[in-house]
Amino acid sequence: MTRGVSKSILLVTRGKKNCRILTKELEDLLGDRVDVRGYCVEDPLPQIMPDVDLVVAATESILKLFPEELKGKYEIIVARRTVDFDSLYKLFNLPPKQKIMLVNDRKETAEEVISLLYGVGFDHLWLIPVYPELPNPPRTDIAITPGEGKFVPPYVKKVIDIGTRKIDLSTMMEILFKFDLLDKRANLLSARYMSNIIDISRKLSNSLVSNKTLVHLLEAIIQKINNGVIATDHAGKIVMCNKIAENMFGIKREEVLGQNADIVLPNLEINKPLITGEIDENIEKLYQDKHILINRIPLEYDNAINGAVLTTYEFSEVEKIEKKLRKHVYSKGHVARYNFNDIDGSNTVLRRQINNAKKFAPLDMTVLIEGETGTGKELMAHAIHNASKRKNGPFVAINCAALPKDLLESELFGFEEGTFTGARKGGKPGLFEQAHLGTIFLDEIGEIPPEIQVKLLRAIEAKEVMRIGSDGLISVDVRIIAATNQNLKSLIAAKKFREDLYFRLNVLKVYIPPLRERKEDILPLMNSMLGEYGKSVNDFLTEEVRQLLTQYNWPGNIRELRNIAEFLIATVPDRKAKGSDLPIDFQVNIDLQSPGEKPNPLAQKLEETTYLQEDLAILKIMSDLADYGRTIGRRRLKKLLDQA
Known part of the structure; x- marks a missing residue:
């Protein structure tokens, strides 16, 4: 197991090759955060099954082979599989009316691959499932196989290997979510998926010019995928538009074909690649209150740009999982609620500090906010976060004065399983981990004990944290905003605050004046x-x-x-x-x-009241007796008051 790793997955597959490829795929996704173990069902079942956090079955049929007692012991998910987009170009020139074998290790998996290929637009092919148990395979010259070439009959003349089916995007996202790792990996996965779509378009670009069959194929593909696609010719006129794009942009295909794309949808700059010749990927746009991600690519033929393709999708399927995580973050309170518009005041000093904070917000540097209790330091921190490039990430706030030392350390840096008696299984990520790709707000920073100041300094300098009870370092990408109502330089002089930590925090300073000023x-x-x-x-x-x-x-x-x-x-x-x-x-x-100033109207009014005069008389009697070392009871006090 990788050093420092506390979570693990057991991947169960058929065939050693499948096991090796899919294990590598999960390892590439999860890095050193989760230990991935592969198990091939053809191998004997271990007498003692490993203690893992999640079991991933490569297919539904594999799940049926699991003993019932194991099904109850582990959390199990069945991986959804997809074809390797990088290999689809091998199928572009296949004849539509000729029988073609689709060869796999079992009948069910062969049919699954056929369904996948038909689903992405290859439904013009005549695909026949072939598998080892099939008694009389058809006599065909061409076979397609997802990495199972050993099962192809020897008489087949042309074998097209499209590679082992990969674990699809939604399953990858589900795994990331279960392990609380849905950070920038999610964006990378989304980008990789979009890149595959773009690559298909690029590889088809030559065929768009010369081959009607492939034009129809591309049309079929873009109508099947869950992304908006618009293609233009060398003059910038729309030649292709799928249903998703129609619905997303509120246009009708028959009305926009032949129209200039930049006139139909001016804000999207679809024809920009015709001028620049460059690919623009993963650009966020707001279109009619919809948040969308777009990619623009040039289509090249004979070393000339002959068109452009726009692929786009609304934050939907992939983002549903991301939003689920964000909802989880919101439920923990890890969200900034205020903006600079929420900070009221016309005071010159305050306005100058707000303007400085607005300049600091996009710089991604550490900010130190100084101000007395109750001046609105946390409000300022919220506003800085929401004006930064991290605004879509978590905003995690902690009052460093509110927790004892041991609890503060575990809250900030987390702990490993077994560190404390009764600690939850799997340990607990600290606030630095929870703030990954966002902002952590450390209020009352001057109250942090010296022992924790050392760990905090390392987190700032190295962008790494170490959980309590672990020897493994965890990288974190976090912006730090600290706040204090104390004079940190005085604390440094009193040896209560580290000078090196002060200079790490005091990069960009914001001062909030007190209300009396x-x-x-x-x-x-x-x-x-x-x-x-x-x-x-x-x-x-x-x-x-x-x-x-x-x-x-x-x-x-x-x-x-x-x-x-x-x-x-x-x-x-x-x-x-x-x-x-x-x-x-x-x-x-x-x-x-x-004191010494003219009494305010309220004080004068109070002095004139009967109750205040009586109170003063009582205090005078008690004070006089105290001078002689004597005390007085209630009855004696009442008698003296009556006499007065």
Whole structure:
């Protein structure tokens, strides 16, 4: 088993050649993240079956050979298989009315391949299934086989080997999803699939000019595949358009044939290859609220460009699995919800910092956000992520001050199976792994213990993490946004924060000013908050309250401002809020915040109340007695108050 690997697949096939090829295919897909073991059903069943996480049966018939007790023990999926697109060009010149053998190891698999070939447009061929048990194979000169040439009768003159059937795209995606590896591999698979479609078009380009039979063949193929295809001639006029493209772009084939493609669909630049001669692959477009991926290729003949092909698909089948993963990510809260438009304020310093953040967002560098508690540091981090090229990836946030050291380490870096008593089977990926191809937001970065600072520094420098209990390194592609309400330089001086980590984090800095330095934003922010409940500052707050809000120093910043708004909505929903309606701690704080200054109106009002005068008298009596080392009970206190 590969060092550091904790997950495994058992691939069950017929034939050693099949086993070798398909095992290699899965190894290429999964790399060193999953151990792939091949088992051929012709071999004796091991006395002790390996403990694996997933069994992949190469065909449905193989599944029937599994003992019932094993079926209950393992999670099993049956691989969907497809032909090797790279070999289809070998079939282009076959005669349509001549009998042709399709030779495979069993009747069912031969029929499956025929069905696959018919499904991609070769239904003009007369294919007859041939297999070892067939008593009287037909006398034909041509045979097609998916890597099973040993079963072809000796009298056949021409054998066309189209290669072992591959595991299809949907099965590959399912495997990636089961192992939580559906990251950039999914995009690579999608690109490879589209590349196969493009390659077919390129190999057919010469035939488009000279051979009507192959023109019909291409027409049949593009009508069968699940992608939109539009082809143009040397003048840029549409010569071919399949049903998928019609539905996707809201056009009718009979109406657009012969029309200039760039006039019919100007935003897609279908004829661009006629000018550049270059292939454009995997270009994302937004077309009438549909997210689509397009590829443009030139068609060459006699060293000249004679047309262009556009292949396109809406994010559908492949993306359903990706979206399933995204939904899983959303359910974990790993998604950024806010944009720069959600950051309210006209303060000059704040606007300058927002403009800087907008410039930083696409640069994919580490960002350090500084600001007091409640100023909106996480909101800024959300906005930076959503304006970056990682916006479609996960946004994983963690408050480093909220967890004890051991738990924080396991959350950030994950752990291997068996590391902790009761730990779940298979271990657990850390937040760095979960943020792969996205952003991790480390709030309260100054609270990270020194031991974890070392591992964090390595993750930033080497883009690798090591799970607790493992000696294997896992590569991660993550952007880091950190935030702090502390002075990190002071922490460095106090030996509480690593200087090298500070310089790794302090690449691009954003400072969010406290609310007391943004007096002009206080009432507009309050108005926005009240607006969520159908109220406004002018209609709901008296002039007295508005003055108090602007005089207050707001130690809790915007978070405290929202608390005040929601408190008033809850306590005085049906009338204007007065100064005496404000929370008592607000009233006390505003009275204490400016000693020696002119008392504010609310403080004066409180001093005039009977209750406050009594409270002050009680405190005076208790203070005087304390000077003599004496205490007082409630009855004696009441008597003294009455006398006063």
